[in-house]
Amino acid sequence: MTKPITNARALPIGAASRLAGVNIETIRYYERIGLLARPERTAGGNRVYDEAAVARLGFIRRCRELGFSIDEIRELLSMVDRRDYSCAEVHRLTVAHHRSIMGRVAALQRMAAVLDGMASQCDRGDLPDCPIIEALQDDRRPAGGRP
Amino acid sequence: MTKPITNARALPIGAASRLAGVNIETIRYYERIGLLARPERTAGGNRVYDEAAVARLGFIRRCRELGFSIDEIRELLSMVDRRDYSCAEVHRLTVAHHRSIMGRVAALQRMAAVLDGMASQCDRGDLPDCPIIEALQDDRRPAGGRP
DNA sequence: CTACAATCTGTAGCCACTACAGAAGCAAGG
DNA sequence: CCTTGCTTCTGTAGTGGCTACAGATTGTAG
Structure with missing residues (x-):
């Protein structure tokens, strides 16, 4: 202040x-x-x-x-405006947001791992059959590598 | 059926x-x-x-x-449709996309670290002065912790 | 033939802004 | 006072990648 x-x-x-x-x-x-x-x-x-x-x-x-999303900020601001917000409320919101970010990180890392695997199979030559494209086309070898 | x-x-x-x-x-x-x-x-x-x-x-x-974004997919599809796409093009696109994902991961991880730091300062009691709110309000202690 | 499911077109909504157009306000110099 | 030039005003439309309707039509099984 x-x-x-x-x-x-x-x-x-x-x-x-x-x-x-x-x-x-x-x-x-x-x-x-x-x-x-x-x-x-x-x-x-x-x-x-x-x-x-x-x-x-x-x-x-x-x-x-x-x-934080606009709605989360709206909530945070309304707590601040109430002046009698409890620390626990704020903490809960923060931790929930942290968790959702970690979830997004994990999802992106899964993508990155698959991309990395695909790219490493590609020898960057002038092959007409690019392993990356093959992987993307083949639905028996799902790109996501999920179970 | x-x-x-x-x-x-x-x-x-x-x-x-x-x-x-x-x-x-x-x-x-x-x-x-x-x-x-x-x-x-x-x-x-x-x-x-x-x-x-x-x-x-x-x-x-x-x-x-x-x-991949719709535009990237459009590019990939046009390569496939050309039938004479080079592996190098596909590889370049894939690697660029991988890099951008890693960038997003890094950004999210920076956020997560700050949130984690803020949340750990909070003892979840019924304090009127929540350390999280204080951190968010104080512009001399930038939330992003950026150098 | 009659139900009922599937599909059709077109439009509007989501999030969190951003980018205009065209008009009007404002501050300084003459 | 008047001009110049920046700032601000309102309102609308666009972004990405869908999703969700409404209200009409088509397809199909009994």
């Missing part, structure tokens, strides 16, 4: 975007889907943000960088 | 779908985007497939299972 952003109280969307590291279009998108409150406006109708909004955007960005 | 599809020459879309392991809607989608040739039709207008089409669908499915 201690931010060394000097005296910037009224930031137009471009400044908020740069400070938070979130695209202008994305900020408007977050507002549209209700992830971010509608900000004040200038007399002419331009959005005006304050440090709190920039901090919230930073929170969202960091969550996204960690792969 | 599991019919042994020995001499099935004229398959309606449902049978092709079951044989190839590709959804009916997906088959029509592949046709729409030009990945699959438009098949013959019955007098009434229903699609009719043959074994070659089913084999092609199987090829596509196996490529998808290995994470």
Whole structure:
């Protein structure tokens, strides 16, 4: 919460975007889907943000960088907003997300192993019968190598 | 009734779908985007497939299972269709795809490491100041832990 | 012939943005 | 005040790779 952003109280969307590291279009998108409150406006109708909004955007960005979905972030934010969230809730969400990432890693690694096996059978010559293509065509030798 | 599809020459879309392991809607989608040739039709207008089409669908499915994009599959199919594709081309595509998968794995593993670190700091008590939330809020301790 | 299943076309939705078009606001210099 | 030039506005459409309908038609077994 201690931010060394000097005296910037009224930031137009471009400044908020740069400070938070979130695209202008994305900020408007977050507002549209209700992830971010509608900000004040200038007399002419331009959005005006304050440090709190920039901090919230930073929170969202960091969550996204960690792969949380918008709905998960919505949940995290609502916990924060309640102010009486329990650590256990947050922990549960984080661990569940961690598990799902590990699942994706495992799936990708299975793919990579098959690809590696196929590529290593290929001698990169000018054969008309590429082992890779053969492996992909043959359904008795399933590409996934699954049981 | 599991019919042994020995001499099935004229398959309606449902049978092709079951044989190839590709959804009916997906088959029509592949046709729409030009990945699959438009098949013959019955007098009434229903699609009719043959074994070659089913084999092609199987090829596509196996490529998808290995994470190839539609455009990559389009390229692979065009090589196969040319009949004089070189093994080197196929190998290059496969290796490039492998590399991109490894990149995604690395990115996910970085996320997982940060999540793991955050979760392990949390004692799951009923603290109002959850270390996970703190980490997500604090922009001097970037969640990504990136150098 | 009559059920009932399968298939048809076309459209809209998913996720999390991104990319415009065309209009209007805003700040500085003259 | 006026122009210049950047920024921001709204609204819509596109991305990838499907999936899910609605409402109509076709195919088929009894």
